[in-house]
Amino acid sequence: MSESFDENARVIERRWPMLYTRLMLEDSAAIHAELSEGLVSTLSIGGIQLTSRHDRVREARVQAASLPTSKAQLHVYGTGLGDLPNVLLERAELERLYIHILNGALFVLVLQLLDQRQWLDDPRVELLYAGDHTDIYTPFFALPSEMVLADDFNAKIRDRLVSEVHLSFNNRDFDPQSPLILQRLQDSLEVLLADDDVAQLFGTCAGQEIYVIGTGPSLEGHFEQLAAIREQTLRPLFICVDTAYRPLREHGVKPDLVVSIDQRISFRHLPFEASDGIPLVYLPMSDPQVLSAWKGKRYGGYSASPIYATLRQQHPRAELYVGGSVIHPAVDLAVKMGAGCITLFGADFAFPMNKTHAGWSDGDLGPAVSQARHWVRDGHGRRVRTQLNFRSYLCELERYIVGHPEVRFFNSSRAGAMIAGTQFNQEFVQ
Template sequence: MKLQKVETNQNDSVSNGWKIASAKSGRPSLVRSDGRWCESRYSPEVDARRRVEKNGVMKGETVLLVGMGAGELPRAILDVIDKEGRLAVVEPVAEILETVADNETAGNFLSDSRVVTLAFDPKKNAGKIKIQENKQIIICNTPNEFNAGILELLKNYEPDRFIINPSVEWPEKLSALKELFSDLEVRMKSSLHQEDLLKKNKSINRERFLSAPGVSELRNLLDGSDAVIAGGGPSLEKIAKIIGNNADWIATSRALLPLHFLGITPHLAVTTDPQEEIARHFIFPDNSVIPPAVVFPTVSPHTLNAVPQIISAFAEGDGGKRMKTLREEIGELPAGGSVITSAVGLAVLMGAKRIFLAGADFAEPMMKTHVKGTSMELSRAAVLGRFSTLENFGILGERFLCSKGERSFAKSVGGESIPTRKNLMIYARAIQRLAKKYSHITFFQLSKDAVELDGIEYVKADEVSFIRSNILLPSGTRMRKNGELYEDR
């Protein structure tokens, strides 16, 4: 939205440099301290209703909103969730909260018993954070306290939806949190784009998903040994040839065929994507045994049909509070990045003491996007008739990425500038956060051609003595006590 200067009139309220101005519809709209509109100067209430509809908010849901604006978005959410729902508002700028609270029209939602508000203000003494099940406003005066408050909100409220207000402002002290929510917003947009497909898959997969063993049954099976996570990046081939079957492999779906061609059989595969073409990764040319796969309920039914043995897992927080008991019964894995994020979460759940990343490159050196042997090569071969060489094919792909602004560069483990993509860096940051969260586990990168991950050491694969364990995976069928909570939406 193009920002425009605003003139003051006598009906507007001003506080701490921020301003609540009357839009042409008569509704309040937030204006920055430099006099520019953050929200619509015409009908902010219409924009708010459209955003709520776009995000699929439903009656009775709990919603976490980042950025209150002038209050039109919170009010639109409250109208939809009705009296059974709840709203947690995270406001990174306390001055905005104060400006909204000083305006009777803009701030009337703050007194709603369904609303709790958490705000960051380094100039105030917030005291101990305590989230209660009633109306209140909590002020945090340090970034750590604010982060802790958000975590407590997530724990106590278990939101069904996350909405990030386009007008949200972030102070410099919260830059890390801004990056986290920015990454989350990209992932949410992707999920919303595929929402119909996710619902359809989840409905079709219901019976088999509920009757399979759950990922919770894998807890601590590695018993302090090592796990090697195989992504589908270009470095996997070299690393896999060194390690062979001398480690406990957990493979993403894209890594399965390359490992198979090298004679390596992972203990487990992990697949989370809903697209039908993912099933190709589970079709081996010589009808070899396909390893058991940990799957989300939203994967393609074609993928589910291609895997003889599945182990069910929910994405962390799937279904919010309504599905909590079923998620606990079956088990859940993080899903904030790529499938590698879920694979790392699986290794953590299984009790790995050390986690090694192989083919988790988040980079595309020399226009190579994936390891040799993936089903991606078959797709490329189908269109190669229009190009003279794979190199020409890659050059055209590179031009396309650059034209879309998707190409970027990052520092590699080896200290070089290496080509990557914006979405790959989102996945890389997700792994960094997991490594920081599970500080009791040692993480290692095995390739110098991978994007350097903060807080994760590099080690040569041929210098590691991998500690293995005897894993006996669960099998058979299950009867779910809380199966009726399974939701197709």
């Protein structure tokens, strides 16, 4: 170890002895870093610069400017080369600065190369591993390079940071004043006013077991078993998302309820011919032609989205939680109906078996598997490919589960993403 590391380590050992012990186990030799030089220099790991190579301090001041000066406590995710912590600690009003390590081995390497005592020794600083916590803290700044370089232990928090940072971008298509949105809501109004409020379903299944069925690839392994359970006299209630409806029917499974929220869902996804006796729960962004053709009973509702603000005032309906995917309102419906336990099917948030969805061809419902550039851990602890928005949907479902401790949540497969807060249903998971 270097002299720089010894001096840094003494501070860490004195202030955070348990953290020091963990850092001593990190393998900094596994980080293949190169010097990247410009007006100044920085580290480059796999072509990713840790900081600016021209003016690190100016970069840190730009980053710091995005954080409110009125807050007594701030959070920084990633340690970088220590520039951002040092700049933030110039604020006299700052009482506590939490530095969350996103890559332990990388941090140890930095400790070997540069003196970090200026911020490490400041009594206002708390140093911790990001992955020791179940969620992110605000207000925060996440160093862009370390959101890419986060190690496996801290990957779950990395995913939540990325989801939060991308939130405004992801919501760009949901401008309440968009002419397309306003027209769709107007077109759907007649159907909405003719249908029942989804609130009529709430509380109708108190204590019951409910299956919530998504369209992840792992669903394909359960078609036969679900068809057999569906024929039993005493059985769980089946709630499926819109894109799972057609594959289920093709395999002899008739759902008890279908949930649809996406304006792009068409007759191809929700064929109406055999929909007699199957209630449809929807939001007003759904295609009014698809809604009108549905033969089963229909229940309308809203989400908390601003696009429904005017409708909520003029024509009150109950709300369902939406976190970007139709799986969220399907789960929320099950909870509000009174489910005592919920088993998730096809809630993979990933591309196991090198597929995107059950019952659909590669690319039919979104990007193809070949375009997947991200990963999550599956139920075996292995990496499985996914796309960025799927990780965001996973984060939001996990947050929802934490907020409903009265319901037991189960997963039917280890093939998809590991869902925090769920157990595996041993009836389906070998």
